[in-house]
Amino acid sequence: MVETAVEPAPRRDRRAWRPVALRLAGALASGVVFYLSFAPRPLWWLAPLAFTGLALVLHRRRFWGGLGYGFVFGLGFFVPLLTWLQHFLGPQFGPYPWLALSATLALYLGLCGGLITWVSRLPGAPVWAALVVVAMETPRTWFPFGGFPWGRVAFSQPEGAFLPLASVGGAPLVGFAVVLCGFGLAALVRRPRLVPVLATVVPVVAGLALWPAIGTDAQNGTRTVAAVQGNAPDVGLDLQGRRGELRANHLAETERLLADVRAGRVPKPDLVVWPESATDVRGDDPRLDRLAADFGVPFLIGALDRVAGKPQNVVYAWDPVTGRGDRYAKQQLVPFGEYIPAREIARLVTPFVDDTGDMLPGTGEPPALRVGGITVGAFICYEAAFDYPARDAVLAGAQLLVAPTNNAWYGPGEMSYQQLAMSRLRAVEHGRAVIVPATSGVSAVIRPDGSVASSTGLFTAASLVETVPLRSTTTLADRLGPWTEYTLLAVAVAAVVTGALSLRGPGRTRRRLD
Structure with a gap:
């Protein structure tokens, strides 16, 4: 009889979980580093390093592993980035809306991680991986809640080497450059080759080379502009019931500004700008008429109007002689702040829904107003x-941009600074000075190169008076319009399809991100 030796079952390595845990920790840490690159911290250079960390984690992973690590990266980024939502909603709602939105947005980065494992097989992988990340920002402008593009890569760059690229390709090109630099550096760390070197260096060199081309000169003269910040109570959603206080604060601060002008302490402005929804407007407003007449200059008034029985968020041009004039109505409304998406579903989780009516969005008219002999664009x-x-607004002839805002809902956290960074990017993207009057801060005057001429603190009454250039030249980003975004998206889709097809071909076990 021949005895057959039975081999013992292989022992499971108890340390097999360690690489997974290290990769999870690396993905989470990289997401937190990405968050730290956003305002109010001037750490723009951390953003490419965050994507370097993500690329190293994704190296040689498969789709589902990449999806999981990308999702963890997204949680590390969005959860701290959006903490201001908790202040907005208040303790009565708990942390669930904030965490649910953060997790939903993290899924986009999770899908990025999965798709990157496909395109990492292709030559020039850092380019295709960066395209995937930026392309995934496009559907975020559609879903959830009609679009929530907060936290786009470009918004981490209100200053620094990559910012000038906004004048060429807007936010999509800036975001692509940042991620490409990070992925190129990761590939360079693993294997020094030409493509990783170019992917790391070219975006930085291109941005720096464009700095001298950023126009800041006054092409159509200048205007002295005053931004009024009347202040508001820090009460979150309860601000809805204190609109009279908001109006009174802005009237009082404007009167103080008038006294300073008359006393010669500040120069007389050519234009006075109020924040978003600083007052209600119901027909004529003798108090605003008198203020404009006392200054002898036009105002831009952020107000709540009513149209067909519904509230509407508008900016009015207010002439010192003829009073209320042209208006622009906000088109992109804030979900759960200005309208309730999926109202029937939302009613299941909060009674707040039944006490909140939907605002009426603008109908798509160009956000450009004639005021004081110039054209001013409003977003x-x-x-x-x-x-x-x-x-x-710029394509409609705006020589100056204003971005009135009401951030008092969101407390003393980072939201106001994050939004200000967006306006700084827009200044370079369109080659225009941008005036940001905020109800409770941060108000600012931004030069066309994105630098801040002056700014206020949070939850204080203050006014800013600065002379800014008027400009009429359109940037390449303006002329290309959305085609930069569409082109990057189309190439990303082509790369993903090619990468997916390559999984069926020879060499399917080969994985690379270099």
Whole structure:
């Protein structure tokens, strides 16, 4: 009889979980580093390093592993970035809306991680991986809640080497350059080759080379502009019931500014700008008429109007002689702040829904107003996160941009600084000075190169008076419009399809990100 030796079952390596845990920790840490690159911290250079960390984690992973690590990276980024949502909603809602939105947005980065494992097989992989990340920002302008593009890569770059690229290709090109630099550096760390070197160096060199081309000169003269910050109570959603206080604060601060002008302490402005929804407007307003007449200059008034029985968020041109004039109505409304998406579903989780009516969005008219002999473009608060409002204003002839906002809902956290960074990017993207009057801060005057001429603190009454250039030249980003974004998206889709098809071909076990 021949005995057959039975081999013992292989022992499971108890240390097999360690690489997974290290990769999870690396993905989470990289997401936190990405968050740290955003305002109010001037750490723009951390953004490419965050994507270097993500690329190293994704190296040689498969789709589902890449999806999981990308999702963890997204949680490390969005959860701290959006903490201001908790202040907005208040303790009665708990942390669930904030965490649910953060997790939903993290899924986009999770899908990025999965798709990157496909394109990492292709030659020049850092380019295709960067395209995937930026392309995934496009559907975020559509879903959830009609679009929530907060936290786009470009918004981490209100200063630094990559910012000038906004004048060529807007936010999409800036974001692509940042991620490409990070992925190129990761490939360079693993294997020094030509493509990783170019991917790391070219975006930085291109941005720096464009700095001298950023125009800041006054092409159509100058205007002295005053931004009024009347202040507001820090009460979150309860601000809805204190609109009279908001109006009174802005009237009082404007009166103080008038006294300073008359006393010669500040120069007389050519234009006075109020923040978003600083007052209600119901027909004629003798108090605003008198203020404009006392200054002898036009105002731009952020107000709540009513149209067909519904509230509407508008900016009015207010002439010192003829009073209320042209208006622009906000088109991109804030979900759960200015309208309730999926109202029937939302009603299941909060009674707040039944006490909140939907605002009426604008109908798509160009956000450009004739005031004081010039054309001023307006994009209101949340619209700073979207590419089209400021671009439409410039293409309609705006020589100056204003971005009135009401951030008092969101408390003393980072939201106001994050939004200000968007307006700084828009200044370079369109080659225009941008005036940001905020109800409770941060108000600012931004030069066409994105630098801040002056700014205020949070939750204080203050006014800014600065002379800014008027400009009429359109940037390449304006002329290309959305085609930069569409082109990057189309090439990313082609790369993903090619990478997916390559999984069926020879050499399918080969994985690379270099």
